[in-house]
Amino acid sequence: MPLHYCLICHHEIAHPGAECQYCLSRATTGLAPPMALLAGVFLALALLFAATRSLTATYQEVRQERRRVHVSEATGLSEAGRYEAAASEFRAALRYGRSDFEARLGLSQALFRLGQLSEARNHLIDLVARDPTSAVVNRLLAEISARQGRVDEAVSHYRTAIYGRWPEDPEGNRLTARFALVELLEEEGRSLQVVGELAELLEEAPDDAVRERIARHLLRADAPERAAELFEELTRSQPEDAGVFEGLGEAEFARAHYLSARTAFSRSLALDPGNAGVLERLRLCNRIVDLDPTFRRVGTRERYRRSEELVQRALAELRRCEVGLERFEAEIERAEALDGSIRRGGAEDSVEENISLAETLWVGRLELCPGLEPEDEPLGLVLEKLAQ
Amino acid sequence: MTALSRTVTRLRDLGRFLATASRRRATMGETQRFLLLSVLIGAFSGLLVVCFHIAIELLAWNTVHSQTHAGPWRVLLWPPLGAGIAYALVTLYFRPARGSGVNNTKAALYVSDGYVPTRSIPGKFLACTISIGSGNPMGPEDPALQMGAGVASLLGRLFGLARRNMRMIASTGAAAGIAAAFNTPITGVLFVMEEVVAAWNAGVLGSIVLSAVSAVVVVRSFLGDATLFQVPRFLLTDPSELLIYALTGIVGGVLAAWFTRYVTRIRGWVLQLKPVARHSLPVVAGLVVGVTGIWAPEVLGSGYAAIESALHDQFPWRVLAVLAILKLVTTSLSFCAGTPGGMFAPTLFIGAMLGGSIGGLAHLYWPFPTSPASAYVLVGIGTFFAGVFRAPMTSIFMVFEVSGTYAIILPVMIANTIAYMISRGMQHQSLFHIIGAQDGLELPSLEDQRESPVRIVEEAMNAKSGRVLDGELAAEAGLEHLRATGLPVCLAATADGGWLQIRRDQLEEACSEGRGRGPLRGVPGAQPAAKLYPDVTLDTALKRLSGAAILPVVSRANPMLLRGTLTLDDVLRAYGLAEEGGSPEAGGDGPPASGAPG
Numbered sequence: 001m002p003l004h005y006c007l008i009c010h011h012e013i014a015h016p017g018a019e020c021q022y023c024l025s026r027a028t029t030g031l032a033p034p035m036a037l038l039a040g041v042f043l044a045l046a047l048l049f050a051a052t053r054s055l056t057a058t059y060q061e062v063r064q065e066r067r068r069v070h071v072s073e074a075t076g077l078s079e080a081g082r083y084e085a086a087a088s089e090f091r092a093a094l095r096y097g098r099s100d101f102e103a104r105l106g107l108s109q110a111l112f113r114l115g116q117l118s119e120a121r122n123h124l125i126d127l128v129a130r131d132p133t134s135a136v137v138n139r140l141l142a143e144i145s146a147r148q149g150r151v152d153e154a155v156s157h158y159r160t161a162i163y164g165r166w167p168e169d170p171e172g173n174r175l176t177a178r179f180a181l182v183e184l185l186e187e188e189g190r191s192l193q194v195v196g197e198l199a200e201l202l203e204e205a206p207d208d209a210v211r212e213r214i215a216r217h218l219l220r221a222d223a224p225e226r227a228a229e230l231f232e233e234l235t236r237s238q239p240e241d242a243g244v245f246e247g248l249g250e251a252e253f254a255r256a257h258y259l260s261a262r263t264a265f266s267r268s269l270a271l272d273p274g275n276a277g278v279l280e281r282l283r284l285c286n287r288i289v290d291l292d293p294t295f296r297r298v299g300t301r302e303r304y305r306r307s308e309e310l311v312q313r314a315l316a317e318l319r320r321c322e323v324g325l326e327r328f329e330a331e332i333e334r335a336e337a338l339d340g341s342i343r344r345g346g347a348e349d350s351v352e353e354n355i356s357l358a359e360t361l362w363v364g365r366l367e368l369c370p371g372l373e374p375e376d377e378p379l380g381l382v383l384e385k386l387a388q
Numbered sequence: 389m390t391a392l393s394r395t396v397t398r399l400r401d402l403g404r405f406l407a408t409a410s411r412r413r414a415t416m417g418e419t420q421r422f423l424l425l426s427v428l429i430g431a432f433s434g435l436l437v438v439c440f441h442i443a444i445e446l447l448a449w450n451t452v453h454s455q456t457h458a459g460p461w462r463v464l465l466w467p468p469l470g471a472g473i474a475y476a477l478v479t480l481y482f483r484p485a486r487g488s489g490v491n492n493t494k495a496a497l498y499v500s501d502g503y504v505p506t507r508s509i510p511g512k513f514l515a516c517t518i519s520i521g522s523g524n525p526m527g528p529e530d531p532a533l534q535m536g537a538g539v540a541s542l543l544g545r546l547f548g549l550a551r552r553n554m555r556m557i558a559s560t561g562a563a564a565g566i567a568a569a570f571n572t573p574i575t576g577v578l579f580v581m582e583e584v585v586a587a588w589n590a591g592v593l594g595s596i597v598l599s600a601v602s603a604v605v606v607v608r609s610f611l612g613d614a615t616l617f618q619v620p621r622f623l624l625t626d627p628s629e630l631l632i633y634a635l636t637g638i639v640g641g642v643l644a645a646w647f648t649r650y651v652t653r654i655r656g657w658v659l660q661l662k663p664v665a666r667h668s669l670p671v672v673a674g675l676v677v678g679v680t681g682i683w684a685p686e687v688l689g690s691g692y693a694a695i696e697s698a699l700h701d702q703f704p705w706r707v708l709a710v711l712a713i714l715k716l717v718t719t720s721l722s723f724c725a726g727t728p729g730g731m732f733a734p735t736l737f738i739g740a741m742l743g744g745s746i747g748g749l750a751h752l753y754w755p756f757p758t759s760p761a762s763a764y765v766l767v768g769i770g771t772f773f774a775g776v777f778r779a780p781m782t783s784i785f786m787v788f789e790v791s792g793t794y795a796i797i798l799p800v801m802i803a804n805t806i807a808y809m810i811s812r813g814m815q816h817q818s819l820f821h822i823i824g825a826q827d828g829l830e831l832p833s834l835e836d837q838r839e840s841p842v843r844i845v846e847e848a849m850n851a852k853s854g855r856v857l858d859g860e861l862a863a864e865a866g867l868e869h870l871r872a873t874g875l876p877v878c879l880a881a882t883a884d885g886g887w888l889q890i891r892r893d894q895l896e897e898a899c900s901e902g903r904g905r906g907p908l909r910g911v912p913g914a915q916p917a918a919k920l921y922p923d924v925t926l927d928t929a930l931k932r933l934s935g936a937a938i939l940p941v942v943s944r945a946n947p948m949l950l951r952g953t954l955t956l957d958d959v960l961r962a963y964g965l966a967e968e969g970g971s972p973e974a975g976g977d978g979p980p981a982s983g984a985p986g
Contacts, residue, residue: 037546037547041428041543041546045428045431045432045435048432048435048436049435051439052435052438052439052610053610055438055439055442056438056442056610056611059442059445059446062446062449066449091697091702095453095693098614098618098696099612099614099618118701118760118762119700119701119702121620121701122620122699122700122701122760122762123620123700125620125621126618126620126700129621
């Protein structure tokens with residue numbers, strides 16, 4: 001005969017659906033409890049509380065110990081460059097202490113190195129929510145955001161990192177973060193922001209090395225005047241530094257102050273004669289200076305000769321274009337007609353006319369074949385300067 | 389010496405006081421006792437759940453997640469061993485701890501006057517600790533719910549609650565248990581109202597809230613107040629993303645319906661097996677879990693760590709999809725085999741991984757900007773849950789509470805509601821309902837109530853005004869009208885906006901006494917009639933109809949504006965229990981009387 005069980009208490013019953021005697025016996029009396037019972041319940045609660053407290057303490061201890069072991073292992077692996085294994089260990093550490101800042105940051109750094117940016121970013125967002133002023137977290141977030149193309153977000157995180165709290169070497173780290181921000185802005189072509197950042201940086205710049213770096217960034221950010229000023233100052237404090245003179249030369253060159261640039265490059269080369277790059281720049285300066293008809297110390301005849309040379313070299317550049325030359329037929333004829341003799345109306349007027357003709361030919365050359373790289377670099381620079 | 393004697397005297401006094409107190413009955417009223425009990429239940433349940441949580445973790449750290457002896461053999465062998473021991477415990481020693489905690493609690497509410505066997509508390513605790521701690525893919529919430537209900541029932545009996553309150557006390561404990569397990573007070577309350585009480589019962593709501601809150605306070609004081617998941621900041625990237633979130637809901641809903649259908653079918657088949665085969669199934673299921681766990685340890689246990697990893701974009705979409713499938717298979721097997729443990733955590737896991745895989749795919753192929761896959765993991769968490777347990781409100785609030793973020797409220801609401809509706813459309817009954825039926829329990833559900841809409845007076849009332857006369861009309865004209873229409877009773881409107889109910893015999897008596905020319909409102913014995921409004925439920929109307937043959941239905945804006953009348957026959961007709969038209973005696977309409985108010 002099969003046994004039947006009550007669906008509630010699972011005690012045996014006579015047949016399915018029969019009243020369970022056990023359940024009936026447990027039915028409530030509807031009477032209020034005696035005080036002793038109430039006291040007993042509270043005592044039981046207190047005992048359970050104490051037991052839970054003790055169990056929780058043991059549990060937290062084990063957790064902490066396990067977390068510590070994993071973090072220590074992970075840190076070692078990370079230092080050894082084994083980021084995959086380090087990430088795995090950091091994850092294990094987080095299983096035992098989800099709110100462990102150190103482990104989550106370590107995991108984010110390992111993931112960053114592994115190129116798992118999305119996951120690293122999510123962990124860092126957790127961390128930044130918990131500590132918005134953490135410079136380390138913000139710096140890493142900025143780098144990830146920059147790599148993911150979120151430039152504005154990256155800039156914001158860099159700024160927070162710059163003004164945030166660094167656990168060690170705050171000055172140095174702040175400086176590094178600022179330069180990283182400047183480099184990001186340079187990559188994005190935000191020259192104005194770069195100049196602004198550099199101006200702030202300059203106020204805090206601790207030494208000449210940093211100032212020199214700032215000057216070079218200023219140069220890249222199309223602020224050659226400020227770069228030249230800074231290099232000028234640096235040449236006074238570091239008169240034996242070839243690099244500073246080279247920088248000054250570049251700044252002056254960018255300002256189209258070719259004479260000053262030539263002087264600076266010469267000085268740099270004198271200090272470091274083996275620098276082929278500077279030598280090349282110096283030669284270029286010389287060629288520009290020899291071609292430019294507007295230098296004051298050049299006599300009238302020489303000025304005229306230079307202006308004619310400009311025209312001839314511009315014509316040669318124009319002729320490199322294979323199509324459309326007929327548009328400049330008249331100018332070409334005028335250029336070909338030049339024979340070295342100063343026209344009526346005076347030397348100065350002839351020089352001006354030649355310069356104007358050279359400019360027209362040069363502009364025509366740029367219009368007709370913009371994809372063709374000019375062969376005559378000094379010519380381009382001189383005409384550019386003259387156009388200014 | 390004097391001090392000693394004074395101490396002895398004091399101790400004697402204390403002893404006398406305690407003895408007197410223990411003999412005396414407490415003077416607390418039933419409501420006070422119920423509220424005090426709610427707090428006590430919350431505290432006891434919170435403490436139990438803390439111990440339960442710690443026990444599971446400690447066991448898991450020494451079995452499948454062992455730091456020192458990790459290896460495939462451990463992962464392979466622990467789940468079947470744990471499942472076997474846990475199953476043996478509930479089969480041999482703790483039979484009341486078998487089955488679904490939700491259904492057991494519902495049974496206490498609707499069948500056994502709130503009685504939940506006390507043995508179910510240690511039974512659930514031990515069996516589920518061993519089962520989940522050894523890596524079986526089940527959740528701790530359902531057992532926590534039953535432990536809470538068990539504690540509540542025990543305390544209710546000790547405190548001698550009246551039968552009416554005893555019925556409700558189990559649900560109070562259930563709310564405490566689930567709120568403590570999830571560390572989510574609102575979810576605890578909503579789930580119990582939606583799934584256990586299966587009604588929006590305001591009477592019990594206060595005590596449920598009280599116990600849930602006190603349980604969560606206790607849990608937080610021991611385990612901290614961090615949410616179940618630490619979630620990165622998510623935002624809706626593009627409005628077109630809502631379509632993908634809707635798709636997440638559709639997939640979750642369809643899968644939930646299939647899951648419910650096939651799991652209950654397999655379970656039904658398992659129940660038909662011979663005992664030897666049936667008793668060996670948990671071990672077999674555990675072995676499958678072990679084999680799976682070697683390659684995909686994420687499916688072991690509740691899987692919350694894996695959900696959190698997915699929330700941080702650890703897995704690509706393919707891995708997420710595979711994990712969802714593996715968890716679906718292993719959980720179904722373990723559940724059908726009877727391995728102790730709950731289904732809450734697995735449903736969250738499956739939904740999360742499913743959502744994440746859809747999000748990952750969308751991130752790659754959707755033509756518009758999308759959020760990372762992890763945002764879909766968060767939205768997906770509630771979809772499968774809503775589809776399987778048919779608790780849409782709970783699923784929405786649960787996502788907010790377990791994540792602590794309200795940033796993606798819109799996607800969560802869309803996805804969960806769609807999942808719920810699709811699952812409901814494809815599979816009429818919920819998982820708990822079918823399981824209860826398989827175990828021989830026909831338990832009510834909010835789902836049934838949703839299916840049968842509440843009927844209101846407007847649907848039953850008689851819109852014609854033949855039964856209504858002007859209160860100023862002469863009594864003999866009124867009597868003539870009733871005789872002509874054959875009506876036994878009529879309503880008379882008075883000038884001050886009131887209504888009188890006058891029977892034919894009262895009119896006849898008034899006329900025979902020579903008051904036939906007087907107005908109807910002056911007829912002796914005329915009773916003031918209660919007013920009804922068109923939107924009032926028929927249940928309420930029936931209560932007002934006791935002692936009245938007819939009631940006026942008036943506008944809420946103007947009590948003088950009659951919308952119709954209601955009699956018992958009208959109500960019966962609305963329920964299809966009386967013939968259409970009815971007899972005049974029962975209140976059917978004759979021709980309208982002159983002088984009847986509009």
